[in-house]
Amino acid sequence: xxxxxxxxxxxxxxxxxxAHAPGYKAxxxxxxxxxxxxxxPEKASRIRDLLGGDVAIFPDYATLLAQVDVDAVxxxxxxxxxxxxxxxxxxxxKQILVEKVMARNIWExxxxxxxxxxxxxxxxxxxxxxxxxxxxxLKQVVESGVLGDIAFxxxxxxxxxxxxxxxxxxxxxxxxGAIMSCLTHQIDTLRWLGGELxxxxxxxxxxxxxxxxxxxxxxISHMANGALARLSINWMTRSNREHNGLWYExxxxxxxxxxxxxxxxxxxxxxxxxxxxxxxxxxxEEGEQQDGFVKVKTGQRNGHVAIIxxxxxxxxxxxxxxxxxxxxxxxxxxxxxxxxxSVAQERVVHLPIVPVEWQYEExxx
Numbered sequence: 001x002x003x004x005x006x007x008x009x010x011x012x013x014x015x016x017x018x019a020h021a022p023g024y025k026a027x028x029x030x031x032x033x034x035x036x037x038x039x040x041p042e043k044a045s046r047i048r049d050l051l052g053g054d055v056a057i058f059p060d061y062a063t064l065l066a067q068v069d070v071d072a073v074x075x076x077x078x079x080x081x082x083x084x085x086x087x088x089x090x091x092x093x094k095q096i097l098v099e100k101v102m103a104r105n106i107w108e109x110x111x112x113x114x115x116x117x118x119x120x121x122x123x124x125x126x127x128x129x130x131x132x133x134x135x136x137x138l139k140q141v142v143e144s145g146v147l148g149d150i151a152f153x154x155x156x157x158x159x160x161x162x163x164x165x166x167x168x169x170x171x172x173x174x175x176x177g178a179i180m181s182c183l184t185h186q187i188d189t190l191r192w193l194g195g196e197l198x199x200x201x202x203x204x205x206x207x208x209x210x211x212x213x214x215x216x217x218x219x220i221s222h223m224a225n226g227a228l229a230r231l232s233i234n235w236m237t238r239s240n241r242e243h244n245g246l247w248y249e250x251x252x253x254x255x256x257x258x259x260x261x262x263x264x265x266x267x268x269x270x271x272x273x274x275x276x277x278x279x280x281x282x283x284x285e286e287g288e289q290q291d292g293f294v295k296v297k298t299g300q301r302n303g304h305v306a307i308i309x310x311x312x313x314x315x316x317x318x319x320x321x322x323x324x325x326x327x328x329x330x331x332x333x334x335x336x337x338x339x340x341x342s343v344a345q346e347r348v349v350h351l352p353i354v355p356v357e358w359q360y361e362e363x364x365x
Contacts, residue, residue: 006031006315009068009094011061011085012076013038013047016099020074020126021050023308031312035068037061061085065092072315074126075099078167079175083108086123090115097311099126101184102329104175105337107355109330116326123326124311127188128303130323131310137268137298138251138260139193144281146272147255153194153229154252155186161235162210169211172360177204177213180336183233188332189251190221190229192323196331197221197229199350202339207236219339240264260296269293 008024010017013036024033035056036047044057058064061073065088072095075085082103089096096116102125103109116123129135141147161178163169174181179202191197200221204214219231239245252261257277260270272278275290283297284290313320338349 003030003316005029006072006312007068007070008033009035009037009061009064009070009073010051010076011037011064011073011081011089013040013043013057014076016076017047017050019128019304020076020099020308023305024051026305027309027312030316034070035064037064061088065089065094070094072096078173079104079180080173083111086112087115090119090121090123093119093121095122095315097124097126097308098326100128100188100329100332101175101180101336102326102333104180104333104358105356106330106334106353107357109326109333110355113326113330122314124307124314124322125324125326125329126304126307127185127324127329127332128307129185129189130192130303131306131321132303133299133301133306134262134268135189135251135303137296138253138262141260141268141270141282141296142193142253146258146270146277146281147253147260148257150194150225150227150253150255152227152254153190153223153231154250155190155229155231156247156250157182157186157233158237158240158246158248159235160238160240164210171212174211174213175358176336176340177206177211177217178215178233178235179204179217179219179339180213180333182235183217183219183231184332184336185249186231186233186251187219187335188324188329190231191332191335193251193253194223194225194227194229196224197335197351198224199348200335200338200342201348202342204343210236217339219335221335261293268296268298270296 008031033051037058037060039059073089075098077085082098167173202219205216207215215235217233221229240248248264250263258272262268271293285295285297288294310320310322314322338353342349
């Protein structure tokens with residue numbers, strides 16, 4: 001007989017559940033979602049549409065943990081609840097997946113890591129870009145060495161997101177603004193592709209009619225290996241979805257012997273100054289001329305489906321490519337927190353920074 005299915009509880013039934021649900025459907029031979037904690041009764045119908053009619057729904061995660069026997073939990077709650085929910089799940093002996101961003105600051109990340117270490121459970125963060133096959137293709141280009149020494153990175157995140165009237169409009173509940181919420185995708189990607197950062201500088205644009213935190217932000221960073229990077233987020237542009245617009249996300253890396261980029265909706269491309277250098281080092285689409293930018297051959301599996309598949313392998317004790325542990329992803333939160341320190345202090349901030357318990361004064365942001 002094979003191993004029994006993993007029993008999973010999900011904390012939260014909001015919008016991001018639609019991104020996680022296909023991952024559990026793809027892994028349904030090995031994992032079963034048996035319960036969801038969601039306090040808003042009106043969301044029950046959508047939850048069951050996504051996960052199946054038999055899933056039990058509870059008003060809060062404490063009740064779920066007390067009444068249902070689950071092996072693991074997936075935490076899809078507002079950011080201010082990631083820390084207490086993780087501690088509660090760890091103390092109950094559950095393996096944990098938590099949606100990015102890990103927490104509001106590194107002090108909270110440390111409490112999460114401590115709780116999981118003490119309980120002997122795993123803590124995985126759903127930074128899905130590391131698992132998206134087109135992004136993985138870009139990492140393979142960088143690691144092939146075909147670009148030579150890397151000099152510069154550019155990473156953009158663009159969308160029209162106005163959270164006015166929701167929890168995400170609150171600096172306290174979100175842990176900041178657009179940088180902590182979504183530019184952490186780019187920060188985590190930069191760390192994964194290019195290594196750690198040693199200092200950052202940041203400027204932001206706050207639009208109070210939309211949210212307490214920043215709507216736009218730019219982070220300039222110096223990498224430990226000497227490269228420079230610019231990361232930007234724009235939450236007031238429609239260029240990512242309009243005809244003849246730009247892109248939702250873009251990563252561009254420039255090295256001494258070539259460059260490469262990923263662009264959402266387009267794929268991953270590489271340019272080698274000497275096209276012969278690609279042969280045997282980078283797998284490119286058949287039929288493309290090996291001059292100019294050529295498309296890198298990749299799969300199409302999206303990041304959420306991929307990371308959930310790898311997480312299920314981890315839970316079953318099988319070989320897994322999970323790299324987004326809590327201890328690793330703490331460093332992503334640290335860069336975002338350092339960027340906010342740069343804004344507040346109007347200076348370059350060096351890493352590492354000192355953990356400080358979360359403090360919030362209404363109107364201070």
